[in-house]
Amino acid sequence: MSQRFSVKLLISLSVIGLLFSCKKETFTPIDISQLNPDSTVTYTALDTWIKANFLDPYNVEVIYRANSYFHEYDRNVTPPDPSMVQPYLQTVLDGYYAPYNNVAGENFLKKYGFKQFVLYGSTSYDASLVGYAGTASGGIRINIFGLDGFSASSPSNVTSRLGVIHHEYTHILQQTFPMPSDFQQFTAAYYNANWPSTSADTSHKYGFVSSYASGSPVEDMAETNRAMLVSGPSWFDYWVKTSTAGSAGLRQKESSIVNYYNNIGIDYRALQKDVQLYIKDSLKDPSVTFPYWLSKGTPYSSLTVNLSDQMYSLYGQSASFAKVYQNLKDSIKAQTSWLATDIQLLFTKKDSMTVRIPFTYGDGTGSFLGDFDFAMSVNPNTGIIQFTKVTNKTGTTYSNGSYFTRSFTNTLQAYLTSNIFIGDWLQYKPEYNVPANLFTKTGGFYVQSDPTNYFYGTLGE
């Protein structure tokens, strides 16, 4: 027993000996500080600016120096010209960070924003030769490609690049907050992974904002959100109105995205308004203005002005116009004893407008319409709008109007034809404090030489 024990002991000792036999008493620990012998980056004024504006406030690492480990290994992607970096990043601060900070609070992007921002000069092409402007991964990193073509002086270029950020950030959100489960059901029958083969017209027809959106629900949501935030609500309404089979699906997606944001505590319409006002007022991109969409003829079909509406006590009214408005009503009453109830501007085509005056008998009974035709010239770039009286068409509403032509001619017609107007959304002055949900749903005109002389109303589509 004892000998057997001795044998066991010896075997045990040998095992212990084996365990200790390779003890690395002579092993030299690696000095981690020396492990990567790269020459250090030379910090420039740009790096200091990036640190102050991205790393310090948001803990975001902006990488613009060439680093092939941040893009797909099988692609050539070149580093950007540093002269493009700060102007580009400034538009990201103004058109992405600022709206989120304003609406969601400064902590939102600090917590849920991307943490690595990698910038490249060239486009990134996949094996199918499809070029990419951006990618998002892991909920933390956004790659931006094609920065060498950036032009801070080109509003359309900046707006386009801003669209990439909002698209990619939608992916970052998706990677943090699961996308709405219903989203992929709205136009489920029309997704096609081979999206380059889907034309823009076809994707439009079936309820997508772009061909790329028709590739998958994930990209669809990112593209739809980009379109709503950056192309803007007018563009989206135009897109819905000019789609056929996809109109309902587009509206459902819009609603789903608004709810998605609301569920994570962000007032989507307020965010949308902030992004839009940056594009309109800072970038001066005409494609998001009221005159631009008037000049397109779609989606806006009418503007209703009724100064007795509560809107005008909340957001103010122009004394000059109020006088014209009242004179019109008084003059019609004096001429015909009828009561004009409000004014409507019907945008019948992109270059014509009909003023419609609803009225009743003097005792308030009946309901009639009086029409007067104008030509309308709109400069989508300057926002200048001019009205010229033209011969009325014929019909009952024109016959009705003819009973108070003199009243109309001397008041509202004179006002419309003797002034040069600038068109804008009601929110053109922040002090109006107009709710975000009215943005692009209300608009009007002010006299170019006297901005205190204006009228506005609810836009109809």
Added chain:
Amino acid sequence: MRKLLIIFSFAIVFTALQSCKKTSFVAKFDKTPEARMADTIAFVKNSLMSAPNGWIVLTPVYFGGGYGFYMSFDDSMNVTMYSDLLDQFASESYTSQTRIRADLGAALTFESYNYITELNDPDNNVRNGYGGDVDYIYDHTNGDSIIFLGKRYRASLIFVKATAAEQTIYQTGGYLTAIKAFRDFFVTNSNAYISLEDGTNISIEPNSSNDLSAGKRITFTALDPKGNISSALGKFAYTVDQMAILDSGINIAGLRFIKIAWKDANTLAAYTDNGKEYVIKNSTTPILPLYMLMGVKYSSLYGPYKTILPGTSSDGATILNYYYNNLNNSSILGYSFNSGSITLQWNLANQRVSFIGFCSQNGGSSGWNTTIVYTYTLDANGYYTFTKFSAASGGYVSKIMTTLDSFLTSNTVKLGYYIDPATNTVYGQISSIENPNTTMTFQLHQ
């Protein structure tokens, strides 16, 4: 048995205790890997920064031709660069950041945009670019040269120390002047060639464009006294004093040509790797026979309206005049035309020649083409045999193309140059082998 087990156990313990004794270990290197990498990085970095006059840099890219640069590095590894990629790049410097990093070796990374980035840029040739790199791995040093290899495309990037004089030229706009001088030489000397001692002539044709598949390349074509022809193509890059032929140079006629450089103010010469110099001359006509250049250098033979060019025999004139003089013959054509021309257009890829009869009613400003297509065979002597591939189609003049059509299909023909002694103009001439008295001269169109 138990004793054996005990002895065996002791042996195991003893072996275990001794087995990993480190005294016998001899390191293959005297430093750790990271220390050696640090040494390499420091060496490359110091080398690049310590060239007081900067570097002349050459690279044959993977998909495109060859490209030349001048680069100088400051103390922070910022690089200031000129390039022969575009005239603007050759005359205006651009500064960007570089860094030496540990990668698959010590890597010189062009960290931000500069002219060299254009060779990697996938927007310049979708997806692949020109086959240049952003990361270049240090390969070796050779005298005053440092050689890197592109990380992806493995094209060499060769740094050669510049002299003070060269630096001055680069920094004062002289690079573009030098490039233009080379380009102008080959425009003026459009049939450039060199003659070897054995009578072999070698034509030299550089393509200084940035065309992906043909640009920044130079073709040497040798024609020996026996009439044998061989050709070689190389990539080249401009420096301020030479067109450097990259990779291993151009091997032809038993020689290896590595550069073209100025022998004196007006004379260019080609130089071999062992320093032999061959002055580049210009020939009135191309060194190569015309049949080798149709479809390559020249696209067509062209006969202008009612123009019988010198060198055309009377039999040839009869053939051509049948076309020209009947253009206004409505009894043959049904219509009358006041202008027209003859074109024989080569299509090398398909080995076809199109005979295009053009007719016009407004003096040639616009009109109609009638086309007959031939296939052809070319024998060892350079003689053509044409076979009709498709009959006349289009236009209105097929009925007056018959004489030349008949000539082409019933004769073996050869092509040659014809120099008008009065004007020294070089024309292309078609002659019949069977009827040597039938010759027709045409303009050579590129």
